[in-house]
Amino acid sequence: MTWAPTDSSGKTDELDSVRSSSPLAPSSSPLDDLQSVAPMILNVELRDRGLARYDGPKRLVAGEVLQSTAQLVQITEWSGEQLLTNLGCPLRTHGDLAAVDIKRLTRCQTFLRFLSRLTGLVDVVPDRRAVVIECAGLLKTTGRDADGLVELVESGDFTPVDYIRLGEIGAAAELARTIAAQGATPVQDMATTGPFGEAPIVHLSTARIEMYIADMHDALGNEVSQRIKAHLERCEACAEAVAYCRAHAAVPEGVDLPLPAELARPTPTPR
Ligand SMILES: [Zn+2]
Numbered sequence: 001m002t003w004a005p006t007d008s009s010g011k012t013d014e015l016d017s018v019r020s021s022s023p024l025a026p027s028s029s030p031l032d033d034l035q036s037v038a039p040m041i042l043n044v045e046l047r048d049r050g051l052a053r054y055d056g057p058k059r060l061v062a063g064e065v066l067q068s069t070a071q072l073v074q075i076t077e078w079s080g081e082q083l084l085t086n087l088g089c090p091l092r093t094h095g096d097l098a099a100v101d102i103k104r105l106t107r108c109q110t111f112l113r114f115l116s117r118l119t120g121l122v123d124v125v126p127d128r129r130a131v132v133i134e135c136a137g138l139l140k141t142t143g144r145d146a147d148g149l150v151e152l153v154e155s156g157d158f159t160p161v162d163y164i165r166l167g168e169i170g171a172a173a174e175l176a177r178t179i180a181a182q183g184a185t186p187v188q189d190m191a192t193t194g195p196f197g198e199a200p201i202v203h204l205s206t207a208r209i210e211m212y213i214a215d216m217h218d219a220l221g222n223e224v225s226q227r228i229k230a231h232l233e234r235c236e237a238c239a240e241a242v243a244y245c246r247a248h249a250a251v252p253e254g255v256d257l258p259l260p261a262e263l264a265r266p267t268p269t270p271r
Contacts, residue, residue, distance in 0.1 A: 029139060029143070029145065030107055030108060030110070030111030030112075030139060030145060030146045030149075031087060031088055031089060031136065031139055031140070033105075033107045034087060034089050034108050034111070034112075035089045035090060035092070036095070036100050036104050036108075037097075037100055037105065037108060038084055038089050038090065038091065038092045038093075038095070039093055039094050039095035040062065040065075040066065040095075040097060040100075041066065041080050041084065042080055042081060042084070042091060042092070042093045043093045043094065046093070046094065046095075046097065049097075050062065050097035050098075050100075051063065053097075057102060058102045058105065061102055061105040061106055061109055062105055064109050065109050068112035068113055068115075068116055069083065071116050072112065072115060072116055072119065072132065075120065075125075075128055076119065076125065076129050076132060077125050083132070086132055086133050087132065087136045088136050088140065107145065107146060110146040110147070111145075111146035114146055114150055115132060115135055118131050118153070118161070118164060119131045119132060121161070121164050121165055121223075122164065122165075122167055122169070122221055122223075122224055123220075123221020123222055123223050123224055124167075124218075124219065124220070124221045124224075127169055127221065127224070130169040130170070131164060131169055134169055134170070134172065134173040137173065138152070138153075138173060138176055138177065141177060142176075142177070142180040144180070152176050152179060152180055153172070153176055155176075155179045156175070158201070158203065159175075160172040160173070160175045160176040160179070162203075163175060165224070165227050166203060166204060166208070166224065166228055166231060167220060167221065167228075168203065168205055168208065171203070171205065200236065200237035200240075201237055202237045202241045203235060203237070203238050204231075204238050204241060204242070206245070208220065209241055209245050210245060212225065212228055212242065213242065213245055213246055213249060
């Protein structure tokens with residue numbers, strides 16, 4: 001799969017344009033960095049011209065950025081435009097690529113590589129898309145850079161990445177936002193802190209438990225299904241929730257299961 005440029009007319013050679021009168025402000029947001037290379041992602045002609053003019057190191061990083069983008073496009077089954085839109089980047093097909101510096105490209109690549117890694121943890125397209133959307137949201141709400149995002153999603157005993165590995169993208173994002181809101185203090189075991197410290201945390205949402213019980217492995221994804229199985233062997237709370245749902249599985253279709261409130265959805269933080 002390749003990118004589909006929105007504008008391949010190439011009538012204007014923006015590379016020859018006068019550099020922007022205001023130099024690019026230093027930015028810590030990977031999305032700003034990505035925005036600066038959006039024209040290269042969306043406009044094949046501009047990309048080829050840009051790459052040809054970059055010196056060795058810059059060409060190398062720019063090539064990696066484009067490769068990572070192509071990878072994300074492929075596994076999300078989005079077009080380049082859709083990917084950028086969902087990341088919250090304006091769809092600029094022209095820009096001064098000579099002004100794109102190697103620092104920006106490198107930061108951009110750090111973010112894209114990390115996004116590819118996270119997205120690759122889940123098997124099915126809707127989950128992969130959710131990972132991209134939630135990561136973009138996290139960058140905006142937390143104001144973190146790529147390294148900050150890495151740190152955030154790997155914080156705690158049961159980390160946001162652990163949630164993603166179970167396919168629970170929404171819970172992963174919610175936990176990450178909670179950790180970010182708590183500041184730099186690393187979250188220890190959220191299950192054993194707070195006034196309701198003893199309440200066991202169910203990591204799986206009711207929807208996923210029901211899919212798991214119904215053997216909907218295609219919808220869950222095979223890798224994710226395997227991880228859920230392994231998780232149930234060592235997480236008592238989730239195993240109990242699955243047992244509860246199994247016990248109520250004989251209820252005729254169309255009848256709502258009266259689930260306890262704590263099973264209604266994953267609760268990263270005790271309330
Ligand atoms: Zn669990």
